[in-house]
Amino acid sequence: MGRAPCCDKANVKKGPWSPEEDSKLKEYIEKYGTGGNWIAFPQKAGLKRCGKSCRLRWLNYLRPNIKHGEFSEEEDRIICTLFANIGSRWSIIAAQLPGRTDNDIKNYWNTKLKKKLMGINPPAHERKLPTFASSPGIPPFQSQPLSSSLYEECSSYYSQTTKSFSGLEAISFPSNYLSSSSSLATNPSIFQTHESWVGSQPYYPVTENVLTLGSEGSRSSDDGSSTQISYGRDNIKQEGMAFQSYISTGLEENPKSMLNYDSNRGENLKQWAEKANAYFDFGEIPLHYALDEVKQLIRSSNSGFNSFVQY
DNA sequence: AAAGGCAGCAACCGCACAAGA
DNA sequence: ATCTTGTGCGGTTGCTGCCTT
Incomplete structure (x- = not known):
């Protein structure tokens, strides 16, 4: 019932x-x-x-001050950037776009922006990716050739064959981890490698490619028509990689101690928090709002996460 | 001109969470 | 501690109008 x-x-x-x-x-x-x-x-x-x-x-x-109609290039960039970073959390994305609603942005993404990205996806055979040697305990990473266009960058991860994005993981915590710390204890599968993500998929820790934001790498074009999304080994923070390694090796060695909060609340969580801090880095996202505010949004919308990660 | 296909978008549905009883 | 209820969110549906044949 x-x-x-x-x-x-x-x-x-x-x-x-x-x-x-x-x-x-x-x-x-x-x-x-x-x-x-x-x-x-x-x-x-x-x-x-x-x-x-x-x-x-x-x-x-x-409600007053609702903005309807065309999205600007700047709004496009913000949506793409945030989607890459936090996934389909439309309410948070909407909070960065005054006058836009989560429903509006969701519709826009599903009907236009996603297609915009898909539209210029180069054929797979033209996208041979170099693989970097991996460090001990850290899975290999691959980089993408840098491009000047945000759309090209994002769409290079879209597979026409599978009709889904693949090989790209946002630097983000799994959404189910973010929304509920307890799910971590009961759902070890969130740590498993997966190969595709679309809006509806949960986020898992990075396993192969990483889309990171800001730092060096691709830069905005002169007219500002692209964003500062960049990716590649150089942009991946060591802490993030170590965090990933920590999770994967830790789980293999002692899954219980990694997952059992009740008996291990303390040291494990402290380590988690430290790694999480390093991992959860937005870089220099060119938003209207300060990064701290974005992080605050995420914190405030995820009490489970907030309960043990201190910034 | 009519029919079918498609895209866009408003609205609905169901789930998760929080607050209060 | 448990249950109930209201709210918020993301995914999905289905209506409408435009475009193509």
Whole structure:
């Protein structure tokens, strides 16, 4: 038996909102606010809608200062940069783009930006990647030839054959790790190597290629039309590699001690935090907001992570 | 001009989490 | 400590309008 529905599905209207409903919703909120309870809202406002639907309509469409229409090149860059770094966490990305909603950005990514990236993907045979010698305990890394265009850089990871991005891992913690420290203890599989990531896939620690941000490597073009995404061994922080190594070798040697927080809370977590600090580095992302603010967003949205990683 | 295909986007769904009882 | 409820989020669906044949 699942949880009770949030509203009486039989008696609520679904589908597109009419102008009358819109104005009813808007007028009520302008007069009385949301009342802090969206579930009760429709009844108070005299709307035959689910509370969640009202909330969505307000947040995504009716609320003041919502920006609709074309995304700028700068917005494109921010979305790409953040997507590469934190994945499909649209609410966080939206927080960096004033006036844009998470839904808007998600739609834009899925319908346009992703295709933009895919569109100029060179054939696989033209993308032979050099492999760097690996250090002991550290898996080999590969670099990409540097290019001046953000789209080329990102799209080089897109496979026309599999219709998915592959061989690229953002420098990021696995999303399930970020959102819940306990999942780490119960789901060792998050450490396994995987070969593809798309929006819906969880992030795993880097295994092969790394897309890092800022530092040296590719640079913005003169007109600023590209971003500072760059990748390659030179940009990979030793700490990050060590962190990866720490995870993989540690798991092999003693999975229990790596995963059992209850009995090992303390030293293990301290090491985790240290490695995590080094690993979780945004570099010099050219955003309107300070990196600290981005990190703050992530911290504030992931209490599990926050509970043991101190910056 | 009509039909089919496709892209864009608004809205829905279900899950996870947090807060409060 | 457990259960219930509201909220927020990301993934998905389906409607609508435009484009192509």
